[in-house]
Amino acid sequence: MNNFIESVYENCECPDTVEMINYIDDDDDEILDYQNYEKNFKNKFPKFLNIKNYYLEALSVSNSWNVLAKNSLGDIFIMGNDDLIYTTYGWDKILKEETKKYRDQIYLMWFNDGIKKNTHASFPIVSRAWYNTLGYFTPGCFNFGRNDAWLFQIALYLRRAHYIENVKIEHISFKT
Template sequence: MSSISISLLLPTRGRPALVERLFNSISKTVSHFDNIEVILYADEDDTASHGLTSTDFSVTTIIGPAKSMGGYNSACLDKARGDIIILANDDMVVQTKGWDDKIARFDAASEDKIYLAYGNDLLKKKGLCTFPILSRRTCELLVEPYPIAYGGAFIDVHLFDIFKRLQYAGFDRIRYMEDLIFEHLHYRVGKADCDDTYTRRGRFADDSTFVAMAGQRRRAAARLLSALQGEPMPSFEPWKDDRDIPNGLSAAIGYFTQQFLLDKQLPLQWRAYLWYWFIGRYLAARGFFGLLMR
């Protein structure tokens, strides 16, 4: 029996039926109930979610004011007891039996516990760590693994970017587990209805935050690199909010070029992808063409 404790962080709002569906999928697939916990955050006014629990595994519910997505996840992390931390969504369903053993074996094989692992969400698949898995040590080294500045999106891309930097520096600590199915039942692919929780967030509201936090990701990667190389750790510097994308297409392209295309700590393919993607999102947000599918 595994001695590893796994914490799933689960912010939710207005979706008690989806949480119950997720809990049911966990109960059907987990190997060791005693080794997992869910830390659930529900808004004060979301009374339908306040009593969500499971008779099979530990559920800790935090009831508090509405926060950013980064704030929700950070609050859940503060209460988590596990050595392995998974960001979960209420529109997720676990499909793989023994998923906890699979993750625990991977963690046990990691000597320094610095990694970003993720399963197959059947949507983005290998392309993005939709439900990122981090060790507690990685979270501690990053200090703020789930930045509170992110209102509702990009935490997965933020972490992916940090570990792309490690990869480019010669430390490939990204692990995609294709046979670990955490299915993302998202409305954009017809697997769910488009409800208020989806629509209350601005489609492009976090774009400027992600772009502006490029320097923060460089510093986060530097901390992980120092730990891997046994060198003195750079101090953590809280992010100074400066997230205004310049007005005008040419100015915006210049900004994206500086933030992405000229960032030599990233592999060229990833730099080019971010540059192209954010130019497209900039245009879509201003009505030049239909909304891009993320």
């Protein structure tokens, strides 16, 4: 998780507009490590708008993302994972500019993961307006995978799928 958070922080121009929230199952064997990480992260990344771990009952990944969305401060939700690395400096400003293309703020965007590129939104980005309209960030019916595919299909149907090629991210586990 450290590499992911560090890459997000080091590559954003305005960290004070970025919130980093994580869902940790309260029965996770490494919960004490996560609690220590959280304390260290607040000192290591002081400019983040918010950095917080939620230690709650074990839920599906889909439902845990909905808990995070409900408790977030921001207007843009980015699906993330601890094995992601952000490599483009200024990704946050680029994203903010792209969102201006949608006056009603109904969109699904995604960055270039170097694998599926423009063919699939592996880590979808949606607005609070999208979330409020659907009533969820992820559908809640999947245990782990397919949340991205579900959202991507909705965006394609609505013609609101928007690929951001010039922001690069690496999905480390997918390569190994």
